[in-house]
Amino acid sequence: MAHSTIAVTLSQQLFKRTTVLFPHSSFRSRSLLPSSSSSVSFSPNFHTPLSSSSSSSFALRASSSSSSSTSSTAAMGETIAAVDAGMDAIQRRLMFEDECILVDENDRVVGHDSKYNCHLMEKIEAENLLHRAFSVFLFNSKYELLLQQRSGTKVTFPLVWTNTCCSHPLYRESELIEEDALGVRNAAQRKLLDELGIVAEDVPVDQFLPLGRILYKAPSDGKWGEHELDYLLFIVRDVKVNPNPDEVADIRYVNRDQLKELLRKADAGEGGLKLSPWFRLVVDNFLFKWWDHLEQGTLGQVADMKTIHKLS
Structure with missing residues (x-):
């Protein structure tokens, strides 16, 4: 994998349930623009709470290791799925998408x-x-x-x-x-x-x-x-x-x-x-x-x- 590539692998199921939409690149805020380094860790402007009683954010980490990216993405999916489990499924999806x-x-x-x-x-x-x-x-x-x-x-x-x-x-x-x-x-x-x-x-x-x-x-x-x-x-x-x-x-x-x-x-x-x-x-x-x-x-x-x- 080229050093300039940032790999974030999302499973098909994660897309169905917990897709996070990134807007057109020309409208991204400056905090979302990656540097030229081969491994980038960044915190987007959106923050996903880790529990129903906490609004702590998590960092979406992208690295040159595809296995690491897959692991991080899977953990993200589990976190989002666990948030407000009693919330209507459609409304919960819209809340994160x-x-x-x-x-x-x-x-x-x-x-x-x-x-x-x-x-x-x-x-x-x-x-x-x-x-x-x-x-x-x-x-x-x-x-x-x-x-x-x-x-x-x-x-x-x-x-x-x-x-x-x-x-x-x-x-x-x-x-x-x-x-x-x-x-x-x-x-x-x-x-x-x-x-x-x-x-x-x-x-x-x-x-x-x-x-x-x-x-x-x-x-x-x-x-x-x-x-x-x-x-x-x-x-x-x-x-x-x-x-x-x-x-x-x-x-x-x-x-x-x-x-x-x-x-x-x-x-x-x-x-x-x-x-x-x-x-x-x-x-x-x-x-x-x-x-x-x-x-x-x-x-x-x-x-x-x-x-x-x-x-x-």
């Missing part, structure tokens, strides 16, 4: 980390991890807003009601594009298909209107939470919806009055109904005013992508 985009409070990209680490309150508080996110508000031609109830298997905020789709652009070339928030819009199109079965043809990326950005922090329980710089995207389309039960427990379209009734029930704690914290922040600060402009055809007048609203 998905690489969120880390940003500073001015929305400048500073690196990337696993979805798992980005949602551990221990790491959020200790390292001030802040990641980029998006929230889609999809309306039909009657200007009714599509809401979803998150699946009970979701790691953060299970079974809460929220806006149409809430997720993260990933650390990949197509979703890092800054111009006109194209990367975020690409991610929104991808997740509408993943979560709600809405095909790309029904939600063209050029039909998403970015209206603003919010920065918030919200704990989900004693372990998990959110710390996001969230892009708010509006779109008006009549779509066919086929929810993915691994992501979505229920859906409904609501008009203004129906949404106000949901807010009342959530505030009163009726029927255990809960709303996601980011959705409630948008409702309380922007939604009804933007809804008026949407119906009046003047929504573009209130778009403000320069300001980052810090909400709590």
Whole structure:
């Protein structure tokens, strides 16, 4: 094996269960760029906890010895498989596969980390991890807003009601594009298909209107939470919806009055109904005013992508 080669052998089974995605090389952070030495040991920006109660990172070591690489990789697989054994298998896979985009409070990209680490309150508080996110508000031609109830298997905020789709652009070339928030819009199109079965043809990326950005922090329980710089995207389309039960427990379209009734029930704690914290922040600060402009055809007048609203 040539001295300049870094060999990391992953078994087929490891790829199926615990694949870690490395983004396009042109977008790797500097800490991931190997030196010219024949044997390199490095710690990626993502860290895999060694146990459910610890967020310690492990170093992925690559050397010129293929047997050593295979042994290290096998150990990595065993470690990941042992983490949060009670977690839904699909959600656990996404927690380790998905690489969120880390940003500073001015929305400048500073690196990337696993979805798992980005949602551990221990790491959020200790390292001030802040990641980029998006929230889609999809309306039909009657200007009714599509809401979803998150699946009970979701790691953060299970079974809460929220806006149409809430997720993260990933650390990949197509979703890092800054111009006109194209990367975020690409991610929104991808997740509408993943979560709600809405095909790309029904939600063209050029039909998403970015209206603003919010920065918030919200704990989900004693372990998990959110710390996001969230892009708010509006779109008006009549779509066919086929929810993915691994992501979505229920859906409904609501008009203004129906949404106000949901807010009342959530505030009163009726029927255990809960709303996601980011959705409630948008409702309380922007939604009804933007809804008026949407119906009046003047929504573009209130778009403000320069300001980052810090909400709590």
